[in-house]
Amino acid sequence: MTIATRLNTQIASPLVEDFVALRIKVGWQSIDKASAQRSLDNSLFHVAIYDQDVLVGMGRVVGDGVMYFYVQDIAVDPDYQGFGIGDRIMTAIEGYLSNAAISGATIGLLAVKGKETFYARYGYFNRPNATLGHGMCKFV
Known part of the structure; x- marks a missing residue:
């Protein structure tokens, strides 16, 4: 059986434990389980991909559910990259967004450096451009 058919x-x-473990595996900051659970509970949409009982990829959407959406925590276990898992995640997210976002809504994300072309396949574009300034963020 191939990896793709096992997923x-x-x-x-x-599960919160799986979320925390995957964050660490992909090199993101550790977060306590209580905060992680609150974050997951306040999300609009989730997609989780498991290989049997191991979380190997995930993504979620946060926002107000009407006008503003943010694609968050797109993560694929490094041992499982290259098997189309990121595409499965984004396809599910884009399906949700196509039904939830009204005309004129804004959907944002912050791409990991070097992954911009991955998100461009789904219609996301770099800022700045001819009409929009730099996207910005603040880390606490």
Whole structure:
């Protein structure tokens, strides 16, 4: 059986323990379980991909559910990259957004350096450009 056929895509929040572990595996900051659970609970949409009982990829959407959406925590276990998992995640997210976002809504994300072309496949573009200034963020 190939990896692709073993994978189980769930349109549901991952378990908090799995979320925390995947964050660490991809090199992101550790977060305590209580804060992680609050963050997951306040998301609009989740997609989690498991190989049996191991979370190997996930993504979620946060925002107000009407006008403003933010694609967040697109993460794929480094051992599972190159098998189309990121595409599965983004396809599920784009399906959700196509139904939830009204005309004129803004959908944003922050791409990991070097992954911009991945998101461009789904219609996301770099800022600045001819009409829009730099996107900005603040880390606390």
